[in-house]
Amino acid sequence: MTPINNYTQEELTKELQKAKEEYASYQRQNLNLNLTRGKPSPSQLDLSNDLLxxxxxxxxxxxxxxxxxxxxxxxxECKRLFAQLLGLKEEALIIGGNSSLNLMFDTLSSLCLFGTGGEKPWIYYFLNGTPVKFLCPVPGYDRHFTCCEELGIEMIPVPLLDDGPDMEQVKKLVKADPLIKGIWCVPLHSNPSGVCYSDEVVSMLASMETAAPDFRIFWDNAYGVHHVYEEVSLKNIFEECQVAGYPERVYYFFSTSKITFPGAGVALVASGPSNIAELKKHMSAQTIGHDKVNQLRHVKYFKTPENIRLHMGELAKQLRPKFDLVETWLDRELRGTGLADWTSPKGGYFVSVNTLPHCARRTVQLAKEAGVVLTKAGATYPYGKDEADSNIRIAPSYPNLDELETAMKIFTLCVKIAGMENILETKYNH
Structure with missing residues (x-):
């Protein structure tokens, strides 16, 4: 397809009609394909069956x-294994249950109820009509936003650039407003755009001046070893915070959900000594201990960090053809059209696509009506509000290659239809 701006109104109308005829042929097939969430495929899960x-x-x-x-x-044993894998100190770790999201929500809840470092509980500000705020790099992870929304934490979107959050904006905001208490970060292969934080960004996050003494970075390293094409290094945020004089600034989260079995893995939180002492105190009120049998099972199965890396290499072999296929269809159908741009991640589980403004919701609707379910448009922004209505997250991991290829044919067709409809409406009818 040639650049969309090169079409006359008549040519564009004909091209749209042709696309809609092709679209109708897919509708008649009664398909049921799902690209909503980054779930490991059955064959990926099979790689860990010996764990059982x-x-x-x-x-x-x-x-x-x-x-x-x-x-x-x-x-x-489990602390040692994951401390070595991630470059952390064993004493900085708490091994939880199967869910890092559970640990994130519990940590956030404890800050709301009890505060940290002798500062007021965050609920104090909420009850006084001035709720605390979190910075949310966008596009980002919808479940982070759900945690904040559930606890009444106001969210401020900040742009996610090619090397991490827009640090000029972040530094300006956190220095000026003591109610900004934290920031969400997915530093490697971020969900959904695949951005990897640069050394400079990590250093700035660790050392920046904040108006709130209890400012915390929620460092969700969900994809810390999930390299698909090439390994990407990440500067050690703990070491940077220590050097900068803020040893308690970070809560670091990780899990094996996309390493072994989601729902039956191991999760951890790591932080400075005072934070860990606080978390253990609060945790002791709700449990005597997590699933130690499962922790031991993971240690016996993997034995060494190197074995985990080798296992991730096998998972990457399964994911790579799927990411290749997504890139192939985006490139074949949309490259040079002016209708969309997208990320080409080196790892993680997602591809982020930006349509023309005001076309994402229409694209998702069209895809659904043709049998392809996508993540809800706007989900990658706080409160579901993507002001440009352009971002769509693609999760290629679960379907097999044939299903994924069909889904991508339909998706790219829907992007074209939505874009052409929008141009005809805005350029020629107004």
């Missing part, structure tokens, strides 16, 4: 029985 057999013992290295109560913050 990995329980020929239940004693820890010090003789403790993993089947019984105790060890609130996780077994030492």
């Amino acid at each position: 057999k990995e329980m020929d013992g239940y004693l820890l290295e010090d003789g403790t029985d993993a089947r019984n109560y105790g060890i609130l913050d996780g077994i030492p």
